Amino acid sequence: MVHDLPKKYSKEIEELIIRFDTLQEERVKTYNTFEEGIKNYIDSGPEYDFVAYREVVSNVTSEFKRISEEIINIEKNLRDAKVIDIADIILAIQDCEKRKLQLTVEHHLSRQMVADSDGSDIEKNVEKDLRRKLGKTVEEINEYLTELRYIIYED
Numbered sequence: 001m002v003h004d005l006p007k008k009y010s011k012e013i014e015e016l017i018i019r020f021d022t023l024q025e026e027r028v029k030t031y032n033t034f035e036e037g038i039k040n041y042i043d044s045g046p047e048y049d050f051v052a053y054r055e056v057v058s059n060v061t062s063e064f065k066r067i068s069e070e071i072i073n074i075e076k077n078l079r080d081a082k083v084i085d086i087a088d089i090i091l092a093i094q095d096c097e098k099r100k101l102q103l104t105v106e107h108h109l110s111r112q113m114v115a116d117s118d119g120s121d122i123e124k125n126v127e128k129d130l131r132r133k134l135g136k137t138v139e140e141i142n143e144y145l146t147e148l149r150y151i152i153y154e155d
Contacts, residue, residue, distance in 0.1 A: 009083075010081075012077075012081070013078070013081060013083055016074045016077055016078055017152065019070070019074060020071060020074050020090060023067050023071050023074075024093075026063070026067055027064070027067050027097065030060050030063045030064060031104070033059070033060055033063075034056065034057075034060045034104065036056075037056030038108045038111060038112075040052065040053070041053035041056075045112075045115050046115075048112075064101060068094065068097070071093075072094065074090065075091050075094065085151050086151060089144050090148075092144050093141055093144045093148075096137055096140050097141065099137055100134065100137045100138065100141065103133050103134045104134065106130050107127065107130040107131060110123065110126045110130050111127055113126070113127070114127050
């Protein structure tokens, strides 16, 4: 996302912005791991390999926690440095990411319910609604990331 930052930022601020970008990329990779975990879990049904899925959940939970803590620290440091516009966007992204994680967990549960229900319309509709909400949340995150780019690169 961020490359060759404009010279309007100090080296410390530049490093915080670049670190945030790296952490967002790590978060995307962690979500991919999480999605692969639920796919493998559902595919292991009807006996379900819960032990393997629990390990994936444990690993991604630890990774999400680490990433979130670092991003919260970045946001605080930017706020302390009076780079409020960027700090506010990072805070908004964090709120969206929290909602995205909650929706992802609910979506995983709904996917298992669909698999277990032999395709009941109720479960399918719940899963579809959660997928739609997830898509909207991802769009919101991407809008904030675009806004962040505009702020960083504006003259």
